Amino acid sequence: xxxxxxxxxxEEDEMPKAYQNLRAYMSExxxxxxxxxxxxxxxxxxxxxxxxDACIDQEFNVTDKFIEIPQPVFDFYKMxxxxxxxxxxxxxxxxxxxxxxxxxxxxxxxxxxxxxxSAVPQVYYAKQQGLTKLTTETGAGQWGTALSMASGFFGIxxxxxMVKVSSQQKPHRKAVMETxxxxxxxxxxxxTEVGRAINEKYPGTGGSLGCAISEAVEVAVNTPNCRxxxxxxxxxxxxxxxxxxxxxKIALDKYGITPDVVIGCVGGGSNFGGLISxxxxxxxxxxxxxxxxxxxxxxxxxxxxxxxxxDFGDIGKVTPLMKMYTLGSGFMPSPNHAGGLRYHGMNSxxxxxxxxxxxxxxxxxxxxxxxxxxxxxRVEGYLPAPESxxxxxxxxxxxxKCRETGEKKKILFGLTGTGYFDLAGYQKFNxxxxxxxxxxxxxLETGFATLPQV
Amino acid sequence: xxxxxxxxxxEEDEMPKAYQNLRAYMSExxxxxxxxxxxxxxxxxxxxxxxxDACIDQEFNVTDKFIEIPQPVFDFYKMxxxxxxxxxxxxxxxxxxxxxxxxxxxxxxxxxxxxxxSAVPQVYYAKQQGLTKLTTETGAGQWGTALSMASGFFGIxxxxxMVKVSSQQKPHRKAVMETxxxxxxxxxxxxTEVGRAINEKYPGTGGSLGCAISEAVEVAVNTPNCRxxxxxxxxxxxxxxxxxxxxxKIALDKYGITPDVVIGCVGGGSNFGGLISxxxxxxxxxxxxxxxxxxxxxxxxxxxxxxxxxDFGDIGKVTPLMKMYTLGSGFMPSPNHAGGLRYHGMNSxxxxxxxxxxxxxxxxxxxxxxxxxxxxxRVEGYLPAPESxxxxxxxxxxxxKCRETGEKKKILFGLTGTGYFDLAGYQKFNxxxxxxxxxxxxxLETGFATLPQV
Numbered sequence: 001x002x003x004x005x006x007x008x009x010x011e012e013d014e015m016p017k018a019y020q021n022l023r024a025y026m027s028e029x030x031x032x033x034x035x036x037x038x039x040x041x042x043x044x045x046x047x048x049x050x051x052x053d054a055c056i057d058q059e060f061n062v063t064d065k066f067i068e069i070p071q072p073v074f075d076f077y078k079m080x081x082x083x084x085x086x087x088x089x090x091x092x093x094x095x096x097x098x099x100x101x102x103x104x105x106x107x108x109x110x111x112x113x114x115x116x117x118s119a120v121p122q123v124y125y126a127k128q129q130g131l132t133k134l135t136t137e138t139g140a141g142q143w144g145t146a147l148s149m150a151s152g153f154f155g156i157x158x159x160x161x162m163v164k165v166s167s168q169q170k171p172h173r174k175a176v177m178e179t180x181x182x183x184x185x186x187x188x189x190x191x192t193e194v195g196r197a198i199n200e201k202y203p204g205t206g207g208s209l210g211c212a213i214s215e216a217v218e219v220a221v222n223t224p225n226c227r228x229x230x231x232x233x234x235x236x237x238x239x240x241x242x243x244x245x246x247x248x249k250i251a252l253d254k255y256g257i258t259p260d261v262v263i264g265c266v267g268g269g270s271n272f273g274g275l276i277s278x279x280x281x282x283x284x285x286x287x288x289x290x291x292x293x294x295x296x297x298x299x300x301x302x303x304x305x306x307x308x309x310x311d312f313g314d315i316g317k318v319t320p321l322m323k324m325y326t327l328g329s330g331f332m333p334s335p336n337h338a339g340g341l342r343y344h345g346m347n348s349x350x351x352x353x354x355x356x357x358x359x360x361x362x363x364x365x366x367x368x369x370x371x372x373x374x375x376x377x378r379v380e381g382y383l384p385a386p387e388s389x390x391x392x393x394x395x396x397x398x399x400x401k402c403r404e405t406g407e408k409k410k411i412l413f414g415l416t417g418t419g420y421f422d423l424a425g426y427q428k429f430n431x432x433x434x435x436x437x438x439x440x441x442x443x444l445e446t447g448f449a450t451l452p453q454v
Numbered sequence: 455x456x457x458x459x460x461x462x463x464x465e466e467d468e469m470p471k472a473y474q475n476l477r478a479y480m481s482e483x484x485x486x487x488x489x490x491x492x493x494x495x496x497x498x499x500x501x502x503x504x505x506x507d508a509c510i511d512q513e514f515n516v517t518d519k520f521i522e523i524p525q526p527v528f529d530f531y532k533m534x535x536x537x538x539x540x541x542x543x544x545x546x547x548x549x550x551x552x553x554x555x556x557x558x559x560x561x562x563x564x565x566x567x568x569x570x571x572s573a574v575p576q577v578y579y580a581k582q583q584g585l586t587k588l589t590t591e592t593g594a595g596q597w598g599t600a601l602s603m604a605s606g607f608f609g610i611x612x613x614x615x616m617v618k619v620s621s622q623q624k625p626h627r628k629a630v631m632e633t634x635x636x637x638x639x640x641x642x643x644x645x646t647e648v649g650r651a652i653n654e655k656y657p658g659t660g661g662s663l664g665c666a667i668s669e670a671v672e673v674a675v676n677t678p679n680c681r682x683x684x685x686x687x688x689x690x691x692x693x694x695x696x697x698x699x700x701x702x703k704i705a706l707d708k709y710g711i712t713p714d715v716v717i718g719c720v721g722g723g724s725n726f727g728g729l730i731s732x733x734x735x736x737x738x739x740x741x742x743x744x745x746x747x748x749x750x751x752x753x754x755x756x757x758x759x760x761x762x763x764x765d766f767g768d769i770g771k772v773t774p775l776m777k778m779y780t781l782g783s784g785f786m787p788s789p790n791h792a793g794g795l796r797y798h799g800m801n802s803x804x805x806x807x808x809x810x811x812x813x814x815x816x817x818x819x820x821x822x823x824x825x826x827x828x829x830x831x832r833v834e835g836y837l838p839a840p841e842s843x844x845x846x847x848x849x850x851x852x853x854x855k856c857r858e859t860g861e862k863k864k865i866l867f868g869l870t871g872t873g874y875f876d877l878a879g880y881q882k883f884n885x886x887x888x889x890x891x892x893x894x895x896x897x898l899e900t901g902f903a904t905l906p907q908v
């Protein structure tokens with residue numbers, strides 16, 4: 001076996017031709033979504049006013065192990081994929097560890113993250129269905145940018161409700177989306193009932209992700225040939241993100257490498273679910289004994305301190321109920337938190353696998369995360385997104401444990417994106433202004449109190 | 455021959471092991487630099503207070519065709535190189551052209567451009583020489599970021615004088631450099647004589663690149679074990695940038711492709727010089743008849759409307775005199791110009807080759823450039839730097855000519871970087887506020903009047 005290069009790139013004909021559906025490998029499936037009005041399982045029809053049909057079919061598909069990637073989607077992927085699988089030789093050297101560290105880097109596209117992997121098929125399916133318009137929300141901007149790139153390419157109108165304070169703080173993110181032809185509306189806006197109501201109730205408000213979601217959904221259901229698209233949490237998004245794990249596994253297999261540990265950061269769960277997919281599938285088939293570690297911020301400790309319960313996906317309580325780990329849809333992480341991953345809940349498949357003991361979870365305070373990010377940037381070159389840096393932190397700690405024990409573990413982690421548009425956190429960290437924040441048990445109870453009685 | 459993939463990546467063992475020195479292929483060499491005090495050729499000793507020894511040796515080397523890349527530099531390159539050579543299938547389709555369009559994309563590293571290719575060896579050579587500190591200037595920030603990445607990696611102190619108005623408008627660029635450990639000082643500062651003098655003369659000034667250069671050089675020559683590094687214009691920088699062309703040629707050779715046209719944008723000339731290197735070397739040996747096109751902004755038309763004369767490299771007239779195409783060191787391009795490439799002069803090798811008829815030059819107004827950038831971004835995904843977009847504009851126009859004539863030309867252009875930190879131009883273009891600016895003959899005469907009498 002030849003020495004592993006710094007970066008393993010697949011050839012175009014080695015790229016995966018189908019998404020992998022992790023739920024098809026689970027003997028116990030995640031609980032179904034419930035209609036909050038009836039408490040009965042949601043039907044496909046219930047969702048058709050909001051989401052496009054193909055995505056709904058995928059959301060309900062728990063049996064097909066593989067779902068073909070449409071050729072036009074594959075052709076788009078070829079522009080920015082395969083993403084590199086990197087052997088972190090320099091980080092290993094810095095840490096003086098016997099462990100081997102690998103990372104899959106999803107930040108080489110203009111959206112700056114893995115989000116584009118799901119935006120492309122979602123827009124393609126919408127176009128195929130004859131839809132002419134899509135709406136979504138964005139906070140930090142990665143998902144909005146990903147949607148704008150995909151909708152610009154396939155030629156479909158898109159409107160992104162961007163949290164107002166973000167659109168003011170990040171005019172350049174807005175400029176990128178507009179360059180791709182997207183209509184960016186600061187939220188709350190005067191274009192929707194919910195937006196007008198919130199502006200009236202809270203004059204001058206900077207908005208929130210919950211509000212932006214509500215505006216985007218309102219427009220989607222009230223506009224002909226329009227649907228809403230979502231960048232995480234749901235299972236069809238995880239399906240699309242399986243491309244991350246599939247490429248990683250093919251690259252590692254070329255060099256005869258099976259990881260001992262697979263690490264990813266978790267917000268809604270889409271990158272982690274995608275990264276672990278082929279490895280977890282084999283684990284569920286009894287073919288490996290890989291350790292899977294989900295990394296979350298201590299300030300929003302969904303898996304490590306949340307409850308496994310039915311809850312709404314949004315603060316406005318307009319979504320179906322999902323069985324998941326949650327802090328309660330009313331939980332608000334500290335505004336001091338700079339590291340992303342601020343979602344109260346978690347994808348239901350990840351939640352189920354965690355509940356059943358297949359996944360471990362750890363949480364980190366943000367200063368520890370930024371320390372890791374800065375070390376990583378200096379020796380590996382890439383400036384990581386604060387979100388991705390949670391995974392870096394955990395990977396470094398695993399490698400340091402190996403230094404103590406002498407174990408030659410093979411560690412794979414997901415580097416979901418770059419921090420180029422999210423440097424406020426780095427600025428604060430560099431100047432020593434970044435603090436940590438861990439919610440008290442009382443604060444968590446306040447969030448749990450918002451859980452529905454199911 | 456198999457079908458060309460969207461992206462050609464070299465294997466690690468296919469990467470070039472030596473830089474190519476284009477001047478060694480020229481039967482007529484560029485004119486030597488002159489000491490402005492004596493008007494005699496500059497000696498190596500003249501330069502040793504400012505630049506590190508290895509770079510000076512390279513600057514004076516016009517005979518060795520190849521100069522080995524040191525192993526630690528090669529190891530750093532492996533982290534972000536090879537850069538992809540992309541077949542622009544989607545752009546070809548959009549343009550409905552029989553031409554084949556290829557581009558070499560240098561924007562996948564965190565500095566966002568090709569500048570890192572020269573920062574790495576410059577920092578390495580400085581470290582080898584036992585130097586402990588480096589200074590430079592930066593305007594838009596790409597070069598400063600590249601230096602900060604390299605100096606962070608090799609562990610050498612670096613100070614970047616950043617044009618004050620840029621450091622205020624781009625606090626995030628500053629944050630990136632600081633994250634890599636660089637000391638960023640807004641210029642003019644109180645840390646140098648020249649800075650204090652300018653602050654006193656022009657209270658509240660936002661600074662200029664010329665002033666920042668003067669500060670960086672002053673500190674370099676007055677600090678023990680410190681030197682100044684430069685990101686373009688000089689021949690050792692072009693030498694390092696030959697990695698761009700060498701990789702491109704190896705990738706194209708794998709598929710039996712020889713370009714008919716090679717296109718690059720020109721500011722100081724480093725990316726263009728690097729891109730054309732192996733192709734021009736063969737042209738000078740009579741082995742091909744490739745057309746080389748340098749693309750510049752109409753607002754700073756160095757090659758298309760400048761004079762071939764000895765001139766200073768900076769507005770402060772502290773550099774040696776260089777024989778080059780120049781608009782005069784006192785020429786100031788319109789501040790309305792958003793597209794970079796604002797340098798009054800041009801690398802002397804590029805100037806000589808242009809003077810001798812080996813290179814064509816064209817200029818474009820910036821709105822035409824941004825139009826091309828936006829089209830490119832939509833179908834090829836990457837959001838290009840305004841500078842790089844000059845090459846895109848010219849490549850598109852070549853391809854459109856082929857649509858008229860039916861010629862199946864193979865067009866190669868350099869995509870030097872991304873526009874992620876330089877979105878103000880896109881914002882203005884999107885909102886219709888971006889105008890064009892072409893200097894009048896009278897304005898050019900004002901610049902020419904600043905030329906020294908040599």
